[in-house]
Structure formats: C-alpha cells, structure tokens
Amino acid sequence: MQDLALKDLLYKIADDELILGHRNSEWTGIGPMLEEDIAFSSMAQDKLGHSLAFYTLLHELGEGDPDTVAFMRNADQFHNCQLVxxxxxxxxxxxxxxFLFDNAELLRFEALSQSSHEEVAKIAAKLKGEIKYHVxxxxxxxxxxxxxxQDSISRLQQSLEYALPFALGIFEPSTYxxxxxxxxxxxxxxxxQAQWQERISAVLAKTSLKQPDWASLQPVYGGRYGQHTQHLQPLLDEMAEVFKIDPTAEW
Amino acid sequence: MLTPDQIRAFLEEVKDPEIPVLSLNDLGVITGVEVAPETGHVTVRMTPTFAGCPAMEYMRAEVEQSLQRHGVEAFTVVMSFDEPWNSNKISEKGRKALKDFGLAPPQPYQGILDLDILEYAECPNCHSKNTTLRTPFGPTLCRAMYFCNDCRQLFEQFKPL
Structure with missing residues (x-):
C-alpha cells in the first residue's frame, strides 16, 4: 500500500516536470528577447532532468524504464496537473x-528533502538547489x-486570473x-498549498497586480487522476513522434 | 594492484567538455574511487552537476575510455545522487582554471545558499565586484550571465549551487 502511495507521488511530480519541460522548450527560438528564450530553454532542460531523476527512481521501484514511461503512455495515464x-x-x-508552478515546486522539493524516504529526500535535496534559479x-x-x-500589468493580471484556478489544481489531494x-x-x-499562497501573495504585493479573492477561486481538479484538457494528447503525440517511429534511435 | 590515487591521476585527463580546462576531479563530480582488495575491480562514483546536464553521459563515457586506455579491465562507473554535487566541490585549482578561462568561479558559501550569493559575482576581466546579475540562465545549465558595471562587459559565472 505504501508503495502505491509513493509511486503516485513520484508520478505526479515526474509528469509535471516532463510536460512543463516540453512546453517550456516550445519557446526555444521564439522568445520575446534573447535572455527569455535562453531562460525558458534552460528551464526546459532542467525540468527534463528532474523528470528523469524521478522516473529513474520509479524504475528502481519496479516501473518501466524512463523512456518507455515518458513516451508510451496515453493522456489518461498521465498524472500531471492541467496547468502544465x-x-x-x-x-x-x-x-x-x-511563477505559479515553480514557487510550488520549490516548496515541494524543500518539503521532500525532509522526507522519511531516503531516496526521495536525496533527489529533492539536489533538485531544490536547481529550482531556486527558476523561482x-x-x-x-x-x-x-x-x-x-499599463500594458504589461493588464496582461499579467489577465493571465493571473486565468491561470490561478488551474494552479490550485497543483494541490489536488491524492487518494493516499x-x-x-x-x-x-x-x-x-x-x-x-498554504505555504505557496503565502509566497505568491508576498511577491504579488510588490507589484501593481491585484490579489485574487482566494476563497472564491474554484480549483481545476482531475489532472492527478488522468483527466486532462484536449491539449495534452497532441503534445504527447509530438513528443513521442521519433520514439514511436524508431524506439532505438539516438538523438 | 592499482590504488585509488593512481585512478584519480588517470582521470585528471578527463575534462568538462564545455570547459576544457577543468578536469572532472577539479569539478568535483567524481565522488569516490574504490579498488576491491580481492579482485582489483575498480568502482568510480560520479554525480551530475545539474540533473539535466546533457554532458553527463558524455563524461561517463570519457571516464570509461580513460580507464580502458590505462589498462583497467574490470570497472564499474556508477552515477548517483548519493553524494550530491554542489559548487563548493570545485577545487581551488579548478577555481583558478575557471578564472583563467574567463568564467567567474562560484563564490564558496557556508550553510544555506541565499540570494546574496546567487547575485554576487566578481568580474573575471577587471576583478570588479560592482556587477549585476542579468539572467540566471546562460549558454549551459551551469552558467549565469552578469554585467560588469566598471569594464562594461557581459560575463558568465559558473553558478553557485
């Protein structure tokens, strides 16, 4: 039973990292300025590394090898939150x-670096140093x-209001x-979630962005249980294209 | 039978592929070298600088080739997070090599790595400390970009981690 709980935890973290890593990589070559192009590309690379660390641990716990697990599942087998x-x-x-995801992920890794599970604690201790740079x-x-x-503030405000319900889905409780x-x-x-809300609010307080009425937000749940938007499957198809044509290809 | 020190000496020839002046020993990614007393089997333990570093597999292959070149037949190279890398593991010799290469070495720190350390860098060209972090991301995962307000040049720092 504890094994199932642990795997569920590891899958959701690894899947979040893989999918957001892929999304970040879509900025390569089209970033609004060179530094941001490099930043999103670098974060993509970090995130794939982080997903690999957790898929490798899952493999040691008896799951499939990392490439198979990353490339051969369908959308309804993914445990990532819909935000990513x-x-x-x-x-x-x-x-x-x-901003919303990485602040949560840093706190998650900080918490897991204190985990009673030794291997999880080791990986989290390592990765929290890297994700500090993302935050x-x-x-x-x-x-x-x-x-x-005015333009940058209103754009961020609009995106914040759209993204927040999805961001609350990061914290969808698991069965375990x-x-x-x-x-x-x-x-x-x-x-x-409580720690995260405090961190997010502290940063937003230093901007002209309006804080949401947290109590009235409706979290978008489902991702942790394999329910996804129509956007995930096309992403997976694209990501696995080479692997599906030739699983032994090196690239 | 070979000693761990001899193996370490062999590995001195293996350099970071992105920073060819820095050996893996000085980078601090070789976390252990053991020689089994009975069989002479060599185990080299390595740890990645950054989990997503694409050069790690390349470095592992270079270590294996170096061992083979020196006639080591029975060996295992293990990559793990058992002794995780941090930038304090870069040796003094390594720090000097980075500086000569034009890359600011990471500031050593004690205890927790806070924002002051991340934002601090000394210009490798004019040695000014009057510098500004421009972006925490650079041409490789392990480098951040800074601007020197005195010699007015962009430069890179090996990230403190």
Missing part, C-alpha cells in the same frame, strides 16, 4: 504559469513587469494523502 499542459499562449501566460527568475520578471507599463503524511514521506498538499 496548457499551450504556451503569449509570453505573459507562460511567465505567470512559470529567482520568475519572481524577478513578475516584479519587473508587474510594475512596468493521509498515508503519505502519517509515514512522514510528504507533508501533504493542503500544507503545501
């Missing part, structure tokens, strides 16, 4: 998603553009929530 699968949209949406980048850009021009908490593997999604 949404198309990149305009830069303001991608920035807001990056530094997101917070800097949100603070700058959130206080810049209590078990993970009781065994000290993970602090649980409710605790994480």
């Amino acid at each position: 699968e949404l198309p990149i949209g305009e830069y303001d949406f991608s920035l807001i998603r990056h 530094l980048h997101a917070n800097t850009m949100v603070k700058q553009l959130g206080t810049a021009t 929530e209590q078990e993970l908490i009781d065994t000290g593997i993970y602090i649980g999604e409710a605790a994480l």
Whole structure:
C-alpha cells in the first residue's frame, strides 16, 4: 500500500516536470528577447532532468524504464496537473504559469528533502538547489513587469486570473494523502498549498497586480487522476513522434 | 594492484567538455574511487552537476575510455545522487582554471545558499565586484550571465549551487 502511495507521488511530480519541460522548450527560438528564450530553454532542460531523476527512481521501484514511461503512455495515464499542459499562449501566460508552478515546486522539493524516504529526500535535496534559479527568475520578471507599463500589468493580471484556478489544481489531494503524511514521506498538499499562497501573495504585493479573492477561486481538479484538457494528447503525440517511429534511435 | 590515487591521476585527463580546462576531479563530480582488495575491480562514483546536464553521459563515457586506455579491465562507473554535487566541490585549482578561462568561479558559501550569493559575482576581466546579475540562465545549465558595471562587459559565472 505504501508503495502505491509513493509511486503516485513520484508520478505526479515526474509528469509535471516532463510536460512543463516540453512546453517550456516550445519557446526555444521564439522568445520575446534573447535572455527569455535562453531562460525558458534552460528551464526546459532542467525540468527534463528532474523528470528523469524521478522516473529513474520509479524504475528502481519496479516501473518501466524512463523512456518507455515518458513516451508510451496515453493522456489518461498521465498524472500531471492541467496547468502544465496548457499551450504556451503569449509570453505573459507562460511567465505567470512559470511563477505559479515553480514557487510550488520549490516548496515541494524543500518539503521532500525532509522526507522519511531516503531516496526521495536525496533527489529533492539536489533538485531544490536547481529550482531556486527558476523561482529567482520568475519572481524577478513578475516584479519587473508587474510594475512596468499599463500594458504589461493588464496582461499579467489577465493571465493571473486565468491561470490561478488551474494552479490550485497543483494541490489536488491524492487518494493516499493521509498515508503519505502519517509515514512522514510528504507533508501533504493542503500544507503545501498554504505555504505557496503565502509566497505568491508576498511577491504579488510588490507589484501593481491585484490579489485574487482566494476563497472564491474554484480549483481545476482531475489532472492527478488522468483527466486532462484536449491539449495534452497532441503534445504527447509530438513528443513521442521519433520514439514511436524508431524506439532505438539516438538523438 | 592499482590504488585509488593512481585512478584519480588517470582521470585528471578527463575534462568538462564545455570547459576544457577543468578536469572532472577539479569539478568535483567524481565522488569516490574504490579498488576491491580481492579482485582489483575498480568502482568510480560520479554525480551530475545539474540533473539535466546533457554532458553527463558524455563524461561517463570519457571516464570509461580513460580507464580502458590505462589498462583497467574490470570497472564499474556508477552515477548517483548519493553524494550530491554542489559548487563548493570545485577545487581551488579548478577555481583558478575557471578564472583563467574567463568564467567567474562560484563564490564558496557556508550553510544555506541565499540570494546574496546567487547575485554576487566578481568580474573575471577587471576583478570588479560592482556587477549585476542579468539572467540566471546562460549558454549551459551551469552558467549565469552578469554585467560588469566598471569594464562594461557581459560575463558568465559558473553558478553557485
């Protein structure tokens, strides 16, 4: 039973990282300025590395090998939250998603670095150092553009309002929530969400962006249980195109 | 029978493919070298700098080839997070090599890596500390880009991690 709980936790993290990594890579070559093109491309590379670390641990726990698991599943077998699968949209949406997701992911890795599961703790301890740079980048850009021009502020505001219900879906509770908490593997999604809201609010307070009425937001759930938007399957088809033609190809 | 020190000396020839002046020993990614007393089997333990670093598999292959070139027949190269890499693992010699190469070495730190350390860099060209972090991402995962306000040049720093 504990094994199922652990795998469920690892799959959702690995799938989030893989899918957002793929989305970030779509900015390569078309970023609004060179630094942002490089930033999203670098974060894509980091995120694929992070997903690989968790898929490798899953493989050691008896799941398929990382490439097969990444490339051969259909959308309804993915445990990522819906936030990460949404198309990149305009830069303001991608920035807001990056800000909302990576602040949560840093807190998640910080919490997991204290996990009672030794292997999970080791990986999280390593990755939290890397993701600090993602958060530094997101917070800097949100603070700058959130206080810049009327256009940048209203664009970010609009994207924030659109993305927030999806962002709350990051914290969709799993079937095994209590078990993970009781065994000290993970602090649980409710605790994480509370920390996250505080961090997000602190950054937004330094901008001209209006805070949402948190209590009235309706989280978009389902992703953790394999329910996805129409955007995920085409992404998976594209990602797996080479692998499906020739599984032994090196590229 | 070979000693771990001899193996370390062989590996001195394996360099970071992106920074050819820096050996894997000085980069700090070789976390252990063991020689089994009975069989002489060599185990080299490695850890990635960044989890997504695309050069790691290349470096592992280079380590294997180096061992083969020196006549080591029985060996295993293990890649793991058991002893995770951080930028404090870069040796003094490595820091100097980075600087000579034109890359600012990461500032050593104690305890927690906070924002002050991430934002700090010394210009490798004019040694000014009057610098600004331009973007935490650069041409490779392990580099960030800074601007020197004195010599007015962009430069790269090996990221503190």
